[in-house]
Amino acid sequence: MSPTVSLTGVEKSYGRTRAVAGVDLVAEPGIVGLLGPNGAGKTTLMRMLATVLAPDGGRVRLLGHDPADAGGRLAIRRRLGYVPQEPGYHRNFTAFEFVDYVAVLKEMTDRRARHDEVRRVLELVGLGDVSGKKIKALSGGMRRRVALAQALLGSPDLLVLDEPTAGLDPEQRLRFREVVSAVATDATVVLSTHQTEDVSAVCQRVVVMHEGSIHYDGSVRGLADGARGRVWLAADRHPQARLSWRTGDGRHRNIGDAPPGVELVEPTVEDGYLLLVGHGAQEAAA
């Protein structure tokens, strides 16, 4: 059985800028976190996974189909849920009307069954009791949940979520994790985010992109382990540290090549990520 996502040497350029440069990626059911700084090529990659952008080179297979082929693309789209980085909303639609509209576009033509499904996904994201409100009257976080609700329509096999937690408050993010982790028991979820806590919380696997290439592809624990022995606490910013900040207890958390005798601490995913792509990481790698 072919993997849900299979990318081989995928490339995409905008003029002279290479947004994605030879990416290889395979994903099976579960949650894959995609981390990377702004301009790393994450959104370009997500758009290719959502079949709205064709690669310039390389091979893409999603759900066993080639999106370059019209029939394959249709088959993929029928089993795909997508939350774009900047999902638009029809401001004068109610939440129910908007999700229902998307449901029609997802070929759910039986009105009664479609309405049941719309109610289900709205309940799932906690919008059941505001489904009759116009979207323009909803908060930013609620609108994000509307976007997530439409992506969940029809229980897709591939869920492409581009920064879905932006603008959510902590409680909403916890709820989001609850929903996505539940969906991922059967589906493949590719989650692009800047929130390393989200990745730590729900992803079995993390991919770090930087300047169009994958710099890390492995377990969440492995990303954190990459920083083992390179994170320490000190009274002040250490000159050898590539990154350093004062923590709540007044001491500095330093990341970099630790000098002997310092107080090493347990690294986090964020530490590992920062060492890979943070300020000075590239110079260090060179």
Add this chain to the structure above:
Amino acid sequence: MSTAVRPEEAASTSPPPPAAGGPGRAVVVRVVRALARVEARRLLRHPSFLIGTALTVLLVDAAGYTNILPEVDSSSVVALAIMGWATLIATNLAALRSRREGTEELYDSLPTSATARTAAHLASGLATVPVAVLVLGGYIAYLLATDSIGSPNMAELLVGPLLVAGGAMLGVLAARWAPHPMVAPLVIVATVFLQGKLSESEASPFRWMAFSPDGVGLDDGIAFPGPVDWHVLFLLGTAAIAAGLALSRHGFSRPVTTFLVGAVAVSGVAAFAQTRPLSDSAARQQAAALTAPELTCEVRGGVRYCVEPGYEVRFGQWDPPVQAVLARVPGDVRDRGLVVSMREPNVVGNTDCTPKPMLEMVSSRTRALVTPEQVWPADNAVHPWRYWPWDPGCSFTDHGTVLTVQVGLWAVGLPPAQSATAPCAASGQARSVVALWLAGQSTPGAPAALAEVLSTSAGLGRVDLIQFDSNNWPNWGVSFAHRDVATALALLDRPADEVGRAILEHWDRLTDPSTPSSELGSLFGLSSGPGLARSSSAPSCP
């Protein structure tokens, strides 16, 4: 988050699967139909459409001011064009919604293609057609419940709803090819301008492209509207072309190409048919309708009234003012046997309401078959037109006054209706004052109408009153002097019985062609009124 749903519950819920099957046509049709229903519901609630519909309801009667059902077509076109423009705005905004509100990327990731979405927007526009039919049907029902005449031409009535459908198609077309909300208002301005240019002159070789079915045939005058069926088909084809072009924005697939080719073919054939010269048989029919019209007659109070079939209601409308005039004339005059017969006037308004000889408004083939003398013989009958009490279209001519002045002229021995020859000048003749007084005292609105004639005509610097003003065509057989009209108005200020008795007493003298109006003035103690006595180049009435 207000509602708690356990993860296992979320995962175990079984949603309905999307429509099964490949990219089959049946699936696409089902989706388009479902989407069109959603869009149609929104379209019918759209503020632009609601305002347009309300304006149409308000204007459909005001635009028409006619109770002659065969003529409702052009008035309905004017009013329903407003609904069409409102629909254009509404469908344009709906088709631009995904672009304006940033959902294009999401929609592009869904199985429904952009072509299907455009098709749904186009199909949703058709939901406005029943509303247009309802508005039009309501108006017709209202007319039928009142004192309407004849029955409407169904093909002509279709033009209005077709304009609304065409507006919907144009709105989607503009959204697909020029995706900016400001384009729709510009399209409206362009169509208004284009319609004005196309129909500004009956001589325009592109009249057949205009909304209105009046005179659509290249060689047809507006007196005999052209082949309306072909015009309806032309408009239908044009709306379909707009729809096809909107769909072609996403590529020329085989169904889209086939549809577009079909639409062009229909529109082209209809355009060709519209621009064909009038056939010989049709020209003969039109000539016969002019020279020997089919009439239905009835005698009331010694007067023989004749109307075109369907206009029998005019008998009862014409008779009271006619009898009011005859009640003031000697019995031997009444016994001469007055005939009041419906006839086309020899001067009508053209498309911009400029008075034009009627024969210039018919096909050249028809014109070649008739002479003015055949159409407008000097038969000493009174010839009102078909309208009552007002004209539709160009003017608000008081047809009651036009009719009763003709009856007064007949009574005093002047030619009542204009014949093939120009009106003679009755200026300065006492009988012309008598005729005007007889007309003025017969209907309540006549004195005001005559006063308006005087004032308007004086303002225009006219010497003789051949017509009320540039937009009215009384078609009297004579022209009057200003001073005579003023004298008649002065008489109308006096008690009618008193004046009537004096006129009856001096009837023979006052109706003698040689009796000057000044003598009548002396009889009633009136000084010479203002205005010119006479200086018309027209020959004096014998």
